[in-house]
Amino acid sequence: MTSAARARRPSHGPGSLLEVAVGEFNTRGYDATSMEDLSRAAGITKSSFYHHFAGKEALLRAALERAIDGLFAVLDTDGARTGTPLTRLRHIVRGQVEVLVEELPYVTLLLRVRGNTESERWALERRREFDAQIAALVRAAVDAGEIRIGVEPALAARLLSGLVNSVVEWARPGRGTSTLPDEVARAAFEGILPAR
Protein backbone atom coordinates (compact mmCIF):
# COMPACT_ATOMS: atom_id res chain seq x y z
CA MET A 1 0.00 0.00 0.00
CA THR A 2 1.33 3.47 -0.90
CA SER A 3 1.55 6.08 1.82
CA ALA A 4 -1.14 8.08 -0.01
CA ALA A 5 -3.47 5.09 0.24
CA ARG A 6 -2.60 4.69 3.91
CA ALA A 7 -3.41 8.36 4.51
CA ARG A 8 -6.84 7.98 2.92
CA ARG A 9 -7.66 4.87 4.91
CA PRO A 10 -9.31 5.60 8.26
CA SER A 11 -6.84 4.94 11.04
CA HIS A 12 -7.90 2.47 13.71
CA GLY A 13 -4.83 2.64 15.93
CA PRO A 14 -5.15 3.14 19.67
CA GLY A 15 -4.89 6.95 19.31
CA SER A 16 -7.87 7.35 17.02
CA LEU A 17 -9.95 4.82 19.00
CA LEU A 18 -9.27 6.84 22.12
CA GLU A 19 -10.42 9.99 20.29
CA VAL A 20 -13.65 8.29 19.22
CA ALA A 21 -14.26 6.96 22.74
CA VAL A 22 -13.73 10.35 24.39
CA GLY A 23 -16.16 11.92 21.93
CA GLU A 24 -18.80 9.32 22.83
CA PHE A 25 -18.15 9.63 26.58
CA ASN A 26 -18.56 13.41 26.37
CA THR A 27 -21.76 13.16 24.32
CA ARG A 28 -23.55 10.27 26.03
CA GLY A 29 -21.89 10.27 29.42
CA TYR A 30 -19.42 7.54 30.40
CA ASP A 31 -21.92 5.34 32.27
CA ALA A 32 -24.40 5.37 29.38
CA THR A 33 -21.76 4.39 26.74
CA SER A 34 -21.36 0.69 25.92
CA MET A 35 -18.48 -1.04 24.10
CA GLU A 36 -21.13 -1.66 21.42
CA ASP A 37 -21.63 2.10 21.03
CA LEU A 38 -17.87 2.62 20.87
CA SER A 39 -17.26 -0.03 18.19
CA ARG A 40 -20.14 1.34 16.13
CA ALA A 41 -18.80 4.90 16.40
CA ALA A 42 -15.30 3.73 15.42
CA GLY A 43 -16.63 1.60 12.57
CA ILE A 44 -14.84 -1.55 13.73
CA THR A 45 -15.82 -4.80 15.45
CA LYS A 46 -15.88 -5.13 19.21
CA SER A 47 -13.06 -7.70 19.06
CA SER A 48 -10.83 -5.28 17.10
CA PHE A 49 -11.55 -2.74 19.79
CA TYR A 50 -10.57 -5.19 22.55
CA HIS A 51 -7.32 -5.83 20.66
CA HIS A 52 -6.23 -2.30 21.67
CA PHE A 53 -8.04 -1.66 24.94
CA ALA A 54 -9.07 -4.11 27.66
CA GLY A 55 -12.44 -2.36 27.96
CA LYS A 56 -14.34 0.81 28.66
CA GLU A 57 -12.54 1.59 31.92
CA ALA A 58 -9.12 1.23 30.22
CA LEU A 59 -10.23 3.81 27.65
CA LEU A 60 -11.44 6.13 30.37
CA ARG A 61 -8.16 5.75 32.23
CA ALA A 62 -6.08 6.45 29.10
CA ALA A 63 -8.17 9.53 28.28
CA LEU A 64 -7.96 10.90 31.82
CA GLU A 65 -4.19 10.24 31.92
CA ARG A 66 -3.76 12.27 28.76
CA ALA A 67 -5.52 15.27 30.30
CA ILE A 68 -3.75 14.93 33.66
CA ASP A 69 -0.30 14.46 32.07
CA GLY A 70 -0.85 17.59 29.97
CA LEU A 71 -1.75 19.68 33.00
CA PHE A 72 1.09 18.39 35.19
CA ALA A 73 3.58 18.99 32.36
CA VAL A 74 2.78 22.71 32.72
CA LEU A 75 4.05 22.62 36.33
CA ASP A 76 7.37 21.21 35.08
CA THR A 77 8.15 24.00 32.62
CA ASP A 78 10.89 26.51 33.48
CA GLY A 79 8.48 29.41 33.83
CA ALA A 80 6.44 27.47 36.38
CA ARG A 81 9.51 26.64 38.49
CA THR A 82 11.48 29.86 38.55
CA GLY A 83 10.56 33.45 39.35
CA THR A 84 8.32 34.99 41.99
CA PRO A 85 5.12 33.14 42.97
CA LEU A 86 3.01 35.63 40.98
CA THR A 87 5.03 35.32 37.75
CA ARG A 88 4.99 31.54 38.14
CA LEU A 89 1.20 31.62 38.56
CA ARG A 90 0.79 33.78 35.46
CA HIS A 91 2.92 31.34 33.48
CA ILE A 92 0.92 28.36 34.78
CA VAL A 93 -2.45 29.93 33.96
CA ARG A 94 -1.33 30.58 30.38
CA GLY A 95 -0.02 27.00 30.10
CA GLN A 96 -3.22 25.54 31.56
CA VAL A 97 -5.29 27.37 28.96
CA GLU A 98 -3.02 26.08 26.19
CA VAL A 99 -3.50 22.50 27.41
CA LEU A 100 -7.27 23.00 27.72
CA VAL A 101 -7.43 24.14 24.11
CA GLU A 102 -5.04 21.50 22.72
CA GLU A 103 -6.57 18.61 24.65
CA LEU A 104 -10.11 19.98 24.77
CA PRO A 105 -12.14 16.72 24.68
CA TYR A 106 -9.81 15.02 27.19
CA VAL A 107 -9.92 17.91 29.67
CA THR A 108 -13.69 18.23 29.19
CA LEU A 109 -14.01 14.57 30.20
CA LEU A 110 -11.68 15.10 33.16
CA LEU A 111 -13.70 18.04 34.46
CA ARG A 112 -16.92 16.00 34.42
CA VAL A 113 -15.53 13.12 36.43
CA ARG A 114 -17.52 12.42 39.59
CA GLY A 115 -15.65 9.51 41.17
CA ASN A 116 -17.85 6.55 40.23
CA THR A 117 -15.00 4.25 39.08
CA GLU A 118 -11.44 3.58 40.21
CA SER A 119 -10.05 5.60 37.30
CA GLU A 120 -12.34 8.51 38.11
CA ARG A 121 -11.27 8.47 41.74
CA TRP A 122 -7.61 8.38 40.63
CA ALA A 123 -8.23 11.39 38.36
CA LEU A 124 -10.02 13.32 41.12
CA GLU A 125 -7.07 12.65 43.43
CA ARG A 126 -4.59 13.92 40.79
CA ARG A 127 -6.74 17.02 40.19
CA ARG A 128 -6.68 17.69 43.93
CA GLU A 129 -2.87 17.40 43.89
CA PHE A 130 -2.72 19.86 41.00
CA ASP A 131 -5.07 22.30 42.72
CA ALA A 132 -3.08 21.99 45.95
CA GLN A 133 0.09 23.05 44.13
CA ILE A 134 -1.70 26.08 42.70
CA ALA A 135 -3.19 26.92 46.11
CA ALA A 136 0.31 26.74 47.68
CA LEU A 137 1.63 29.17 45.06
CA VAL A 138 -1.30 31.55 45.63
CA ARG A 139 -0.56 31.49 49.34
CA ALA A 140 3.14 32.13 48.63
CA ALA A 141 2.24 35.12 46.42
CA VAL A 142 0.05 36.54 49.19
CA ASP A 143 2.73 35.91 51.84
CA ALA A 144 5.36 37.55 49.61
CA GLY A 145 3.18 40.68 49.46
CA GLU A 146 2.77 40.41 45.69
CA ILE A 147 -1.04 40.44 45.96
CA ARG A 148 -3.27 43.25 47.12
CA ILE A 149 -4.28 43.05 50.81
CA GLY A 150 -7.55 41.25 51.58
CA VAL A 151 -7.37 38.39 49.10
CA GLU A 152 -8.19 35.09 50.80
CA PRO A 153 -5.75 32.50 49.33
CA ALA A 154 -8.03 29.41 49.48
CA LEU A 155 -10.94 31.23 47.84
CA ALA A 156 -8.67 32.86 45.25
CA ALA A 157 -7.22 29.47 44.28
CA ARG A 158 -10.75 28.06 43.93
CA LEU A 159 -11.94 31.00 41.80
CA LEU A 160 -8.81 30.78 39.65
CA SER A 161 -9.54 27.13 38.95
CA GLY A 162 -13.18 27.95 38.12
CA LEU A 163 -12.15 30.72 35.76
CA VAL A 164 -9.55 28.69 33.91
CA ASN A 165 -11.70 25.57 33.64
CA SER A 166 -14.65 27.52 32.25
CA VAL A 167 -12.55 27.86 29.10
CA VAL A 168 -13.67 24.34 28.10
CA GLU A 169 -17.18 25.77 27.65
CA TRP A 170 -15.83 28.54 25.42
CA ALA A 171 -13.11 26.90 23.31
CA ARG A 172 -14.34 25.23 20.15
CA PRO A 173 -12.31 23.63 17.38
CA GLY A 174 -11.83 26.35 14.78
CA ARG A 175 -12.64 29.29 17.06
CA GLY A 176 -9.60 31.61 17.06
CA THR A 177 -7.83 30.86 20.31
CA SER A 178 -4.26 32.12 19.81
CA THR A 179 -4.85 35.08 22.16
CA LEU A 180 -6.85 33.04 24.68
CA PRO A 181 -4.01 32.27 27.14
CA ASP A 182 -3.22 35.99 27.46
CA GLU A 183 -6.88 37.00 27.71
CA VAL A 184 -7.57 34.49 30.49
CA ALA A 185 -4.40 35.47 32.35
CA ARG A 186 -5.42 39.11 32.12
CA ALA A 187 -8.89 38.25 33.43
CA ALA A 188 -7.37 36.39 36.39
CA PHE A 189 -4.83 39.04 37.37
CA GLU A 190 -6.49 42.30 36.31
CA GLY A 191 -10.19 41.44 36.26
CA ILE A 192 -12.61 39.92 33.78
CA LEU A 193 -14.25 43.33 33.50
CA PRO A 194 -11.63 45.86 34.61
CA ALA A 195 -13.02 49.40 34.85
CA ARG A 196 -11.43 51.85 32.47
Add this chain to the structure above:
Amino acid sequence: MTSAARARRPSHGPGSLLEVAVGEFNTRGYDATSMEDLSRAAGITKSSFYHHFAGKEALLRAALERAIDGLFAVLDTDGARTGTPLTRLRHIVRGQVEVLVEELPYVTLLLRVRGNTESERWALERRREFDAQIAALVRAAVDAGEIRIGVEPALAARLLSGLVNSVVEWARPGRGTSTLPDEVARAAFEGILPAR
Protein backbone atom coordinates in the same frame (compact mmCIF):
# COMPACT_ATOMS: atom_id res chain seq x y z
CA MET B 1 -51.23 17.78 68.40
CA THR B 2 -49.45 20.75 70.02
CA SER B 3 -47.23 22.92 67.87
CA ALA B 4 -44.21 21.69 69.88
CA ALA B 5 -45.10 18.11 68.96
CA ARG B 6 -45.55 19.14 65.34
CA ALA B 7 -42.11 20.77 65.41
CA ARG B 8 -40.49 17.57 66.71
CA ARG B 9 -42.17 15.42 64.10
CA PRO B 10 -40.14 15.06 60.91
CA SER B 11 -41.82 17.04 58.16
CA HIS B 12 -42.80 15.15 55.04
CA GLY B 13 -44.32 18.03 53.12
CA PRO B 14 -43.41 18.74 49.52
CA GLY B 15 -40.62 21.14 50.56
CA SER B 16 -38.68 18.65 52.64
CA LEU B 17 -39.22 15.84 50.10
CA LEU B 18 -37.75 18.12 47.43
CA GLU B 19 -34.77 18.77 49.68
CA VAL B 20 -34.20 15.05 50.18
CA ALA B 21 -34.56 14.39 46.44
CA VAL B 22 -32.07 17.10 45.46
CA GLY B 23 -29.57 15.70 47.94
CA GLU B 24 -29.92 12.23 46.40
CA PHE B 25 -29.74 13.57 42.83
CA ASN B 26 -26.53 15.45 43.65
CA THR B 27 -24.95 12.45 45.35
CA ARG B 28 -25.98 9.61 43.04
CA GLY B 29 -26.70 11.48 39.82
CA TYR B 30 -30.28 11.98 38.60
CA ASP B 31 -30.30 9.03 36.19
CA ALA B 32 -29.01 6.61 38.82
CA THR B 33 -31.61 7.63 41.45
CA SER B 34 -34.84 5.62 41.66
CA MET B 35 -38.12 6.53 43.37
CA GLU B 36 -37.22 3.63 45.68
CA ASP B 37 -34.00 5.40 46.69
CA LEU B 38 -35.93 8.63 47.24
CA SER B 39 -38.61 7.09 49.46
CA ARG B 40 -35.95 5.27 51.48
CA ALA B 41 -33.94 8.50 51.93
CA ALA B 42 -37.10 10.39 52.97
CA GLY B 43 -38.21 7.58 55.29
CA ILE B 44 -41.69 7.33 53.75
CA THR B 45 -43.46 4.90 51.43
CA LYS B 46 -43.37 5.31 47.67
CA SER B 47 -47.11 5.97 47.60
CA SER B 48 -46.75 8.83 50.12
CA PHE B 49 -44.08 10.24 47.86
CA TYR B 50 -46.36 10.01 44.82
CA HIS B 51 -49.01 11.86 46.83
CA HIS B 52 -46.83 15.00 46.53
CA PHE B 53 -44.93 14.51 43.29
CA ALA B 54 -45.99 12.70 40.11
CA GLY B 55 -42.53 11.15 39.86
CA LYS B 56 -38.81 11.67 39.56
CA GLU B 57 -39.02 14.11 36.66
CA ALA B 58 -41.54 16.28 38.53
CA LEU B 59 -39.07 16.49 41.42
CA LEU B 60 -36.26 17.39 39.05
CA ARG B 61 -38.41 20.07 37.44
CA ALA B 62 -39.42 21.58 40.80
CA ALA B 63 -35.79 21.63 41.96
CA LEU B 64 -34.52 23.22 38.74
CA GLU B 65 -37.34 25.81 38.84
CA ARG B 66 -36.31 26.81 42.33
CA ALA B 67 -32.72 27.48 41.19
CA ILE B 68 -33.79 29.24 37.97
CA ASP B 69 -36.40 31.39 39.75
CA GLY B 70 -33.80 32.47 42.30
CA LEU B 71 -31.34 33.52 39.61
CA PHE B 72 -33.90 35.36 37.48
CA ALA B 73 -35.21 37.19 40.56
CA VAL B 74 -31.77 38.84 40.78
CA LEU B 75 -32.30 40.40 37.34
CA ASP B 76 -35.55 41.95 38.60
CA THR B 77 -34.05 43.79 41.57
CA ASP B 78 -33.69 47.58 41.37
CA GLY B 79 -29.90 47.50 41.32
CA ALA B 80 -29.97 45.17 38.32
CA ARG B 81 -32.30 47.44 36.37
CA THR B 82 -30.98 50.92 37.03
CA GLY B 83 -27.54 52.49 36.78
CA THR B 84 -24.72 52.07 34.28
CA PRO B 85 -24.13 48.63 32.73
CA LEU B 86 -21.06 48.12 34.92
CA THR B 87 -22.82 48.98 38.19
CA ARG B 88 -25.72 46.75 37.16
CA LEU B 89 -23.30 43.90 36.46
CA ARG B 90 -21.62 44.32 39.83
CA HIS B 91 -25.02 44.20 41.53
CA ILE B 92 -26.01 41.08 39.58
CA VAL B 93 -22.77 39.23 40.37
CA ARG B 94 -23.26 39.88 44.08
CA GLY B 95 -26.89 38.74 43.84
CA GLN B 96 -25.95 35.60 41.91
CA VAL B 97 -23.46 34.62 44.60
CA GLU B 98 -26.11 35.17 47.29
CA VAL B 99 -28.52 32.86 45.43
CA LEU B 100 -25.79 30.26 44.90
CA VAL B 101 -25.11 30.18 48.63
CA GLU B 102 -28.77 30.27 49.74
CA GLU B 103 -29.94 27.67 47.22
CA LEU B 104 -26.69 25.72 47.04
CA PRO B 105 -28.02 22.18 46.41
CA TYR B 106 -30.55 23.43 43.85
CA VAL B 107 -28.01 25.48 41.90
CA THR B 108 -25.49 22.63 42.10
CA LEU B 109 -28.07 20.37 40.46
CA LEU B 110 -28.82 23.03 37.84
CA LEU B 111 -25.17 23.41 36.89
CA ARG B 112 -24.80 19.67 36.32
CA VAL B 113 -27.74 19.38 33.97
CA ARG B 114 -26.80 17.96 30.58
CA GLY B 115 -30.09 17.95 28.67
CA ASN B 116 -31.16 14.30 28.91
CA THR B 117 -34.79 14.98 29.88
CA GLU B 118 -37.40 17.57 28.95
CA SER B 119 -36.93 19.37 32.28
CA GLU B 120 -33.17 19.44 31.79
CA ARG B 121 -33.55 20.90 28.31
CA TRP B 122 -35.96 23.50 29.70
CA ALA B 123 -33.41 24.42 32.39
CA LEU B 124 -30.57 24.64 29.87
CA GLU B 125 -32.70 26.97 27.73
CA ARG B 126 -33.46 29.19 30.74
CA ARG B 127 -29.75 29.25 31.69
CA ARG B 128 -28.95 30.35 28.14
CA GLU B 129 -31.50 33.17 28.45
CA PHE B 130 -29.93 34.24 31.72
CA ASP B 131 -26.41 34.14 30.25
CA ALA B 132 -27.61 36.08 27.20
CA GLN B 133 -28.88 38.89 29.43
CA ILE B 134 -25.52 39.03 31.21
CA ALA B 135 -23.66 38.96 27.87
CA ALA B 136 -25.80 41.87 26.60
CA LEU B 137 -24.93 43.90 29.70
CA VAL B 138 -21.22 43.10 29.31
CA ARG B 139 -21.41 44.30 25.71
CA ALA B 140 -23.23 47.45 26.82
CA ALA B 141 -20.52 48.15 29.43
CA VAL B 142 -17.82 47.74 26.76
CA ASP B 143 -19.74 49.93 24.29
CA ALA B 144 -20.26 52.60 26.96
CA GLY B 145 -16.49 52.74 27.47
CA GLU B 146 -16.75 51.59 31.09
CA ILE B 147 -14.38 48.65 30.53
CA ARG B 148 -10.70 48.77 29.68
CA ILE B 149 -9.94 48.50 25.94
CA GLY B 150 -9.26 44.99 24.59
CA VAL B 151 -11.83 42.99 26.55
CA GLU B 152 -13.78 40.67 24.25
CA PRO B 153 -17.44 40.81 25.46
CA ALA B 154 -18.44 37.22 24.60
CA LEU B 155 -15.37 35.73 26.27
CA ALA B 156 -15.70 38.04 29.28
CA ALA B 157 -19.35 36.98 29.76
CA ARG B 158 -18.30 33.31 29.58
CA LEU B 159 -15.45 33.77 32.07
CA LEU B 160 -17.72 35.72 34.41
CA SER B 161 -20.20 32.86 34.41
CA GLY B 162 -17.39 30.34 35.04
CA LEU B 163 -16.03 32.39 37.92
CA VAL B 164 -19.40 32.91 39.61
CA ASN B 165 -20.56 29.32 39.16
CA SER B 166 -17.33 27.92 40.62
CA VAL B 167 -18.62 29.24 43.94
CA VAL B 168 -20.79 26.09 44.23
CA GLU B 169 -17.55 24.11 44.65
CA TRP B 170 -16.40 26.44 47.41
CA ALA B 171 -19.52 27.24 49.41
CA ARG B 172 -20.38 24.75 52.16
CA PRO B 173 -23.11 24.96 54.76
CA GLY B 174 -21.47 26.49 57.81
CA ARG B 175 -18.47 27.98 56.02
CA GLY B 176 -18.50 31.74 56.67
CA THR B 177 -19.91 33.24 53.50
CA SER B 178 -21.14 36.71 54.49
CA THR B 179 -18.27 38.40 52.64
CA LEU B 180 -18.42 36.04 49.65
CA PRO B 181 -20.57 38.23 47.34
CA ASP B 182 -18.10 41.12 47.71
CA GLU B 183 -15.05 38.89 47.35
CA VAL B 184 -16.35 37.33 44.13
CA ALA B 185 -17.37 40.72 42.74
CA ARG B 186 -13.90 42.06 43.49
CA ALA B 187 -12.34 39.04 41.77
CA ALA B 188 -14.48 39.64 38.68
CA PHE B 189 -13.87 43.37 38.38
CA GLU B 190 -10.37 43.83 39.85
CA GLY B 191 -8.79 40.42 39.43
CA ILE B 192 -8.71 37.18 41.40
CA LEU B 193 -5.06 37.88 42.13
CA PRO B 194 -4.57 41.61 41.69
CA ALA B 195 -0.91 42.68 41.94
CA ARG B 196 -0.16 45.00 44.86
